[in-house]
Amino acid sequence: MQESTFNEIADLALRHSGQTFQPSKSYLMEARLSAISRRESFATLDDLVHCLKARPNKRFEAEIAAALTGKLSRFFGDRDLLERIVTHALPERLKVSKAGRLRIWCAGVSTGQEAYSLALLLSEIDETLLKGAEIEIVGTDISTQCLEVANRGIYGHFDVQKGLSIQRLMRHFDRMDTGEWQISNTLRERVTFRRHNLIEDASSLGHFDIILCRNVLSGMAKTMKVKALSNISQQLLPGGLIFSAPGESLIGLQEDVIASMDVRGGYLRKQKQGKTAAA
Amino acid sequence: MKHCLIVDDSRVVRTVAGRIIRDLAFEVSEAGDGAEALKLCRERMPDAILLDWNMPVMNGLDFLRALRREEGGKDPVVVFCTNENDADHIGEAIRSGANEYIMKPFDADIVESKFAEVGLV
Incomplete structure (x- = not known):
């Protein structure tokens, strides 16, 4: 070239x-x-x-x-983090949520594995932990091609054997005649996918309790990273958390985005003084 | 060092799987069918077994059922590794005592991921 x-x-x-x-x-x-x-x-x-x-x-x-853009995406890519979100971060958010409605945004979701992994975990956890919660998972990506894959929820032989136990594969996927595997309707109904470019304003997506943005910002130029993080953090509810990938620090990109003291790997938005938090 | 027994009637598969599993820091031994594998297990019970289904003399499922009745035979983590990839076969393997299940073809990533699922790595 x-x-x-x-x-x-x-x-x-x-x-x-x-x-x-x-x-x-x-x-x-x-x-x-x-x-x-x-x-x-x-x-x-x-x-x-x-x-x-x-x-x-x-x-x-x-x-x-x-x-x-990179297409690196696998089921349970960061298992510890996903489990921490489901067993710790979401129950904490539920305590302060008035209507019991919690929203998760997987930003840069590529072909959907991260969003489905969360949906899968939510279907398996102890019901008492998130009792009464209505949880919405939104996955966005810049690539319509990736989102088509995500929406169909059909994955290849190699994809479904990395990160998924055989029990989970059998319980949550159906084998198709083509040899591919389709994620169950129950899990597909828990997730919605929308096209969105992270350097653009995200207000049409609404506000979120948890935002995952893993391995997306690290490929961006510094100024664009700042812009993307600013757009993302605008959509974070007071007290909500942003998660990036390990080794992908968000510190110093934006003044009011700081590391959480309570949840490892999480970032929150510093509340402006005098402004009361309203969820 | 953990010890993994690879049971497959294809020498090529044993060689490929052997390389992958050695890279995961296992000591590896091989058997060409279920009967030979059972004999090796009686001499020395491995920590893990990568097990093919269709083999001459004694197939993988019969081996697994026999193994689980042996003294100490409940200890090894058994990972099926086979061309059989329908729900019936997978279900039968799990009910018979398999811990994980790899559908062929496989690569190093799959073996590592499946070994991680059952706590071997």
Whole structure:
């Protein structure tokens, strides 16, 4: 790939999703765009960029930016964290919630495994722990292609054997004739998926008690990271928690987002003085 | 070091699985069918058994049922590793005392993930 091609694509990614690419990662760019490039019959990414420059196409650009984001997603990717949320963070939130309605946002959910893992855990826990709670799980991603997979809830032979015990696989999935596995309707009904770009305002999603944003911000340029975290934290209810991936610290990105003293790995939004918390 | 017995009539599968499981810091031994595996277990009970289903002489399910009746035979963690991937087979394996179940084909990630599910790694 020519250097100018790399620069054009890197610039496009930055503008659309805030994602940044080092020149040493140009192979990642090529790998992630190979399907689109093939579909559109471009021999090389150089050709693709030439065409895009000659005939700018916002929709195609957005599709490219979405394809460039990472797709790393597996069931129970961070099991400890998910269990902590379900057995500790949610019951704590329930205590202060007036209507018993709790909302979880999986930001950058890719093909949905994280959201379904939470739904699965919620279906298994001791009922008394979250008695009377009505829990909504919303998964968002920039990629409509990923969201299609998430909505169908159909996963391959290799996907369902990583992070899931055989008992969970049997209990919560149905084997299809194709050899793939579909997550049960009961769990699918617990989760909704919506397209959303984290560098854009998220107020249409409403407010949340728990926000998971794992392995998403780390790929972004610093200024975009700040912007994304600002958008995300705007949607956090007072006393709610944001979780990032281990090694992905949110400290110092935004003044009012601070580490939680109560829940390991969690971040909360410092309340402005004089403002009363209202859930 | 924990000890894992790999039971499969395919030498290729035993070799591939053996490499993966050695990388997880196990000592590995091999058997080509259920009868040979049972003999090895009587000599020295392993900590883990990776078990194929369809094998000559004695199949994996018969081996598992026999193993669980042996002295100390309830101790090893048994992970089926087979081409049988329908609910009936999986259910029967679990009811007969299997702890986990891998559907072939598998890779190192799957073996590690399944071993983690049953506390082996």
